[in-house]
Amino acid sequence: MFRQALEDLQASTDAAFLPDHPWVAGASRRFISFFDASFLDTGGRYFWPTFFASVAVLGIGYALRPDWRARWGREGFLRFCFPRGFFSHPSTWTDLKINLANYMIMPLVNVFWRYNGAWFAVAVAAGMTTLLGPAPHVLEWNFWTLLGFTILLAVFDDFGYWVWHYLAHKVPALWAFHKVHHSAEVLTPLVAGRVHPLEAMALPVFRSAASSLIAGPALYFFVSEGQVLKVFGMSIVAAVFAAAGDQLFHAHVPISWGKRLNRIFISPATHQIHHSIELRHWDKNMGAFLAVWDWMFGTLYLPDSHQQLTYGVAPDIVQPHPGLVSAWLRPFLDAIPGRIRRLRWLSRRRVVP
Ligand SMILES: [Zn+2]
Ligand SMILES: [Zn+2]
Secondary structure: OHHHHHHHHHHHHHHHHOOOOHHHHHHHHHHHHHHHHHHHOOOOOOOHHHHHHHHHHHHHHHHHOHHHHHHHHHHOHHHHHOOOOOOOOHHHHHHHHHHHHHHHHHHHHOOOOOOOHHHHHHHHHHHHHHHHOOOOOOEOOOHHHHHHHHHHHHHHHHHHHHHHHHHHHHOHHHHHHHHHHHOOOOOOHHHHHOOOHHHHHHHHHHHHHHHHHHHHHHHHHEOOOOOOOEEOOEEHHHHHHHHOOHHHHHOOOOOOOOOOHHHOEOOHHHHHHHOEOOHHHOOOOOOOOEOHHHHHHOOOOOOOOOOOOOEOOOOOOOOOOOOHHHHHHHHHHHOOHHHHHHOHHHOHHHOOO
16 A cells, blocks of 8 residues: 555656656655665665564563563553654654665765675686686585575675774774764664765675675585575575564664673664763674674673663764764765864764763
């Protein structure tokens, strides 16, 4: 029904603008497809099964935690899921604008689109052919090899995310852009899309490059191209992760997997620490799915399921990105080396606690 309504809207805007103003029709088509692609399409940032899975996880938390019911539940479960003031907060409106504006411009500005997983996998396989000789193609795909391929691909993809995220925190010029994500003052699922377009372009390159370390050898050794095992159109690893409530990474309550599992998998509470303004939390918990990278490289900070955090860039910094224009343009100024040195708020490292 929702999709039909979007299609009707698209048909009427096409009829109104297509003959005389094709660019307006194109822009409106893209605008309408934002809602389609984000909520109804597999891989959309807010794909509906992942949304309902997150509500279910919230429901379990609500049932298990009397303190949450006492604090949030006076007005009922729905108000607990959508707390008063969170979705009308200026920070959330900026999140929404960035989500939408990024979606509108990405096809126009994404200069790295060519460097996707297929490009890197073919490059790695070609490199192996040069070094080791012609591809033997000796291995056959079956359920277990496909399962192993699916899991390893997700693990390496996650490592690519971690490497990018680590560099985004440690290299001042990259931090200038990544800071847009950290400037959110309240956490709602929309913060996942609060990223600078440059980061939205660069991150997939790192993920593709890392996952090609699995996809490339697979092309070289197997008789045919491997297919990732899927459910709901998502990789089973992504689906499991979504079922565990990955949209709650940016939520108002700290959902934790417990001390042991938190060392292996990132929980919402783990990522919420990543957004904390407290000095001891800076540059911690950079993983997307696995916490083992943070554990291995000394950047893991284990969460507390009763933690109460304040979110933002740093304690004494005025919101650097109050709106879309500052979120898109200010990082370019911030990334100029001379300014990085001069302006204290550009690098949190220069803030004296
Ligand atoms: Zn970060
Ligand atoms: Zn985040």
